Amino acid sequence: MVPATLIKAWILLRSKIIENGQLIVPDKLTLLEPGMRLIVAINEGPTLANRYAQVSRIDKVKTTLIDWAKTKTISSMDDFNLITNSGIITSNSTKPTDWVDVLNKYQPDMKKCQARPFKPVGCS
Secondary structure, three states, rough: OHHHHHHHHHHHHOEEEEEOOOOEEOOHOOOOOOOOOOEEEEEEOOHHHHHEEEEEEHHHHHHHHHHHHHHOOOOOOOOEEEEEEOEEEEEEEEOOOHHHHHHHOOOOOOHHHOOOOOOOOOOO
């Protein structure tokens, strides 16, 4: 693996900034990692209880999200949200481990849930 300082130095040497037609060579490069906002919306309904190879659709979705969240660093700048047609399950969770706990505890009875049509907000 190539050290981050070497990558930054390479990018700095390769960077070209043109302002008002003039070439400006940067003397410093700052990496910004603002993070991302992940919002998972689940339209709860009986079809998510359907099984393939003994695994329900909702469990497959949850497993995939949990496996991905476990790859995130503890000091992530990301923010995780889980929303269902029953309401907000969690909002602005900043720790991937907390989000994994929320996903593990999320156990709706999909066979009893009623899917609802999506209604965009703020669109004309």
